[in-house]
Amino acid sequence: MQLKHKIVALSILPLLLAMALICALVIVQNQRLGEDQAWLIENAILSSKRAELKNYVAMALSVITPLQAGASDDAQTRRQALEALAKLGFGRDGYFFVYDIRGRNLMHPRQTELVGRDLWNLTDPHGLPAVRALIESATHGDGFQRYAWRKPSTGQVTDKLAYVVALEPWGWMLGTGIYLEDVEQATRQVRDEVAGGIRSTMIAIATIALVAVLLVFAGGLTLSVREHRLADSKLQSLNRRIVHLQEEERSRVSRELHDGISQLLVSIKFQFELAGHQLEAGHSDGLAILGQATERLGGAIGEIRRISHDLRPSLLDTLGLPAAIGQLATEFEQRCNLSVVYRNSLHDARLLDEVAVALFRIVQEALTNIERHARASSVLIDLEPCVDGVQLRVRDDGIGFDPWTIERTQEGIGLRNIRERVEHLGGRFSLSSSIGHTEICVILPVPPIRRVAA
Structure with a gap:
């Protein structure tokens, strides 16, 4: 049904x-x-x-x-x-x-x-x-x-x-x-009148019941049509957002490949060609140019690894969520020149893949928002077990914002993504923000945590 x-x-x-x-x-x-x-x-x-x-x-x-x-x-x-x-x-x-x-x-x-x-x-x-x-x-x-x-x-x-x-x-x-x-x-007449009254009352009650049932059915049908339209509208909006996010991610990867890897590889190609010409002509400068090209090739390989890490960090599959978040925090601290404190109480625990990916993406999205908007000087990332599962808190000391306004505008798409990930896994999401304090708290239900054998 x-x-x-x-x-x-x-x-x-x-x-x-x-x-x-x-x-x-x-x-x-x-x-x-x-x-x-x-x-x-x-x-x-x-x-x-x-x-x-x-x-x-x-x-x-x-x-x-x-x-x-x-x-x-x-x-x-x-x-x-x-x-x-x-x-x-x-x-x-x-x-x-x-x-x-x-x-x-x-x-x-x-x-x-x-x-x-x-x-x-x-x-x-x-x-x-x-x-x-x-x-x-x-x-x-x-x-x-x-x-x-x-x-x-x-x-x-x-x-x-x-x-x-x-x-x-x-x-x-x-x-x-x-x-x-x-x-x-006389008594038969009284009983007949009572029976007639009962029949009239039953007809009246049946009529009222029929009208009430029709009203309930009409109300339910109207509500169903309205909910269907609302659901279709939300589904269309979600599809548009998914397409927009896909195009945005593809554009980002395309820009990084074109502006970074592609330019770097073209430069390395020119250096290899120049080194080849120098060596054919018997000039000793060819070896130095070849060394420079090789060094730049190593940089290109590192850039490819960085892009791959952004798409899916290898540490998440090999060492688990705590190590992957630790690497993400370290890179964020070096890139943004902020003080990042990472507290991990899960240690070497293994979580379900969908839970680990969701928590990693939530941290990634939160750090991206801090980098773009917060103007913060320090960040705290706290990952710990709780009664209901796993709890993640990301806090900064930035300028803050109005959560009610942000979550209902196009600027709050990152927060909506976080909330939808949490709701999909049946967890709880809370957000608080004021000047000098912004905190995201996520609790996801998980089965009993397994620890890697030493």
């Missing part, structure tokens, strides 16, 4: 996770709220129905109470009471029923096929022994019982709330009930 894709993923995934958690929380809270609301509505309706049922049963009791209070308590009186209760009713499906305490049905105006049957073990679709539960509620409970029973008007089995009382003198259970389809409808 590319870096830009990782950035977009790291931006979008937490957003999607947060949206998912919010959706889950909204669903749970809305469902809980819906259930609470349905429970409240159901309780309110049931409370109203309980009061209504008590009133109906009180009305039925008022009808048969005079018969119970009469002097005669025979089968005729009880039959009159059952006939009177059978005539009572309310609404389309409201009726009264009577059972004895053993579960035998004595009166049921809407289901006459049940009269006289023992229904003690009759169970509803939920497995509840309905008649037995009614008798238990009448004799030992609050009189209310919920169960499932066939609704006369529709023939469908539905939930029913009944209120029953015990008629102790006759051993009867009198009761009535109300079917709860309206309660189920």
Whole structure:
């Protein structure tokens, strides 16, 4: 996965996770709220129905109470009471029923096929022994019982709330009930409204999440395009600098070869030709001229060695970095007539080739800057091991400069080269400068340093 894709993923995934958690929380809270609301509505309706049922049963009791209070308590009186209760009713499906305490049905105006049957073990679709539960509620409970029973008007089995009382003198259970389809409808409506609200909320959250994802994606795409353009611009600038440095180095070598070695070799050629003519003519001056030409040839060889040393010092490959920096410091001191102090705490340690070359080029670049700009009288070069690897410090007592300005202008190309070398190797670079004090400090991470066996 590319870096830009990782950035977009790291931006979008937490957003999607947060949206998912919010959706889950909204669903749970809305469902809980819906259930609470349905429970409240159901309780309110049931409370109203309980009061209504008590009133109906009180009305039925008022009808048969005079018969119970009469002097005669025979089968005729009880039959009159059952006939009177059978005539009572309310609404389309409201009726009264009577059972004895053993579960035998004595009166049921809407289901006459049940009269006289023992229904003690009759169970509803939920497995509840309905008649037995009614008798238990009448004799030992609050009189209310919920169960499932066939609704006369529709023939469908539905939930029913009944209120029953015990008629102790006759051993009867009198009761009535109300079917709860309206309660189920009300609670179902509440749950449907909650589900609809959840769907609407989910759609709104999904829309917000989609817009947020699109915004993040658009922002990431814009940032990616901008970073690509910036990277291309930096790459083009770097390529131009590399080409410029290559041309500058080639020009320098070309000037040194043309102005130094080439002129010197032409002069030596003329001296050899002159010596040859003098010797052919028998003049003794030819030997002296030949000696001068040979001496100048040695100087040409030394100049070639100097150019070769500038390109890649041989001591760096043979004796290592400390010796190469020491030679560079000695030549700089002789050439510029400055006081150079070189402190080497690495001794004869061997470093990785890329680290050694980088440190050597950094010292070379720093000394070149000191020679051109510092107007210094003394220079300190300090090379030592440290906790993080190898530390190099180059300090002078010159006129100083403003690091912030120099590093951001074309004049600071040498410092930029140093900084880029250090960053390429994962090191640290620091620069401080003021009047009378300028110091470059470089720390490069290296593996454990090996020492040359004695």
